[in-house]
Amino acid sequence: MVEQADVLRRTPLSRDRILRAAVALADGTGIESLSMRNLAQDLGVVPMALYKHVANKDELLDGMIDVVVGEIDPPVPDTGWKPTLRLRILAARRMLGRHPWAALAIESRNTATPGVLAYLDSMVGVLRAGGFSTDLAHHVMHAMGSRILGFSQELFDASRRAGRSGATGPEPAATFPPEAAGRFPHLAEIAGAASHDGGSVVAPGCDDQFEFEFALDLLLDGIERLHRQGWTSARHHRPDHVVGPG
Amino acid sequence: MVEQADVLRRTPLSRDRILRAAVALADGTGIESLSMRNLAQDLGVVPMALYKHVANKDELLDGMIDVVVGEIDPPVPDTGWKPTLRLRILAARRMLGRHPWAALAIESRNTATPGVLAYLDSMVGVLRAGGFSTDLAHHVMHAMGSRILGFSQELFDASRRAGRSGATGPEPAATFPPEAAGRFPHLAEIAGAASHDGGSVVAPGCDDQFEFEFALDLLLDGIERLHRQGWTSARHHRPDHVVGPG
DNA sequence: CATGGTGAGTGTACGGCGTACACCTGTCAA
DNA sequence: TTGACAGGTGTACGCCGTACACTCACCATG
Structure with missing residues (x-):
């Protein structure tokens, strides 16, 4: 235990290690709870240590963006x-x-x-x-x-919710509470219209x-x-x- | 002076007055500098006074959104x-x-x-x-x-910049610095392609x-x-x- | 071996944030 | 007259980003 923590602490910090940890932290707990303090704690280091490798939080975010954009598969040569x-x-x-x-x-x-x-x-x-x-x-x-x-580009993107990612199952209609159906008849009508009557779709949502x-x-x-x-x-x-x- | 401030202070706070002030503050100085403290100061009131009329900052933002969405002209009856x-x-x-x-x-x-x-x-x-x-x-x-x-829905929307609204004139190419032209040839080629050669367009940007x-x-x-x-x-x-x- | 510069990590502190909670005070019905 | 109540206040807590001065291991040089 002590040894492992020691190894962690001994592993030198680097911009890359910081960015990877930041991405993992944001993936796990949402971007809103990504703070320099939390990130430093994850890395077993004091907050100010991060500033030797990234200029500030904005630059950290820029780096994180480039990390994940770099994950996108390259274009596959195709017919057109x-x-x-x-x-x-x-x-x-x-x-x-x-x-x-x-x-x-x-x-x-x-x-x-x-x-x-x-x-x-x-x-x-x-x-x-x-x-x-x-x-x-x-x-x-x-x-x-x-x-x-x-x-x-949806107005209310479920996957965009800042909170915990993954397992956002329970409330598909969180953005459209049922008591509002009366006041917004067209939306109510539309809401269930993703009937997908041609396929074997399980979920009532779209x-x-x-x-x-x-x-x-x-x-x-x-x-x-x-x-x-x-x-x-x-x-x-x-x-x-x-x-x-x- | 004192009288005017006094009148301001005497004017009772209300959810509506708070929302209007918040919208004006966000319009003027950007959403990022809209804090409960700043807003309270604009209203000549102590920060916690706001909480008698709005539940928290999130609810304040919701209210502001409804104010500005309510400003959108109603649909005009038309041919289709x-x-x-x-x-x-x-x-x-x-x-x-x-x-x-x-x-x-x-x-x-x-x-x-x-x-x-x-x-x-x-x-x-x-x-x-x-x-x-x-x-x-x-x-x-x-x-x-x-x-x-x-x-x-643009990736880099000039008008979205959080800072001061209005007069965002000086740097149309802030999102695409010229030194990057060499590394991104297609973008460079495209950048000036809003030639608008058919009209009397003045600005070089699009x-x-x-x-x-x-x-x-x-x-x-x-x-x-x-x-x-x-x-x-x-x-x-x-x-x-x-x-x-x- | 001694030395002194260098750069990574530390500790403290500041000003800002949202807001919980106890408090005061002016108003008005009973 | 009183007492409840609603609206405004003051203080305080725990977060946040980060400026600044520091320690200390390392290493090239003498």
């Missing part, structure tokens, strides 16, 4: 831009499933980390290789937005993965259509904002 | 679901322009506020009135996600409003297509996740 993008976005989504805190963390930062930039750059590369003009690729990247990193892929494919199909039509912003962009794929 | 949705979403976006902190605040909360639920309910109502099945309306609401509240409407119309057009085709999840939802609008 569309399946390549699709598969990689689904891979990013799997990463977010492992690190539910990452979405909010990335969105809260005001500046892009190198890892995120590298990811985005490679995604643009896929588009360009698929024959997209710089113009269209630009607008497509904006239109995809955070979805290109696998974000669900299938997150299905909703994600539905939205993703809706977007990708629209993009493909624009690409085939040779869409160009020159024909649509007007100062009075009569715009759009129309 | 598409322009109605479009106009109201653009109205929501204008609200977010006035209250840049609101997007992050709404996304960070894990439970829907009554105001947000009312907004969503009315949007579902528009879809249903437009002839959407409960099934399709359900999936459409998921696919729109936070965009239905006017969220840009036009947020254009990008937003581009993405919105891409989505709405796709939805319209599904609607016309009588899309139903029964034909697409399979347990093995071969899904999508295809």
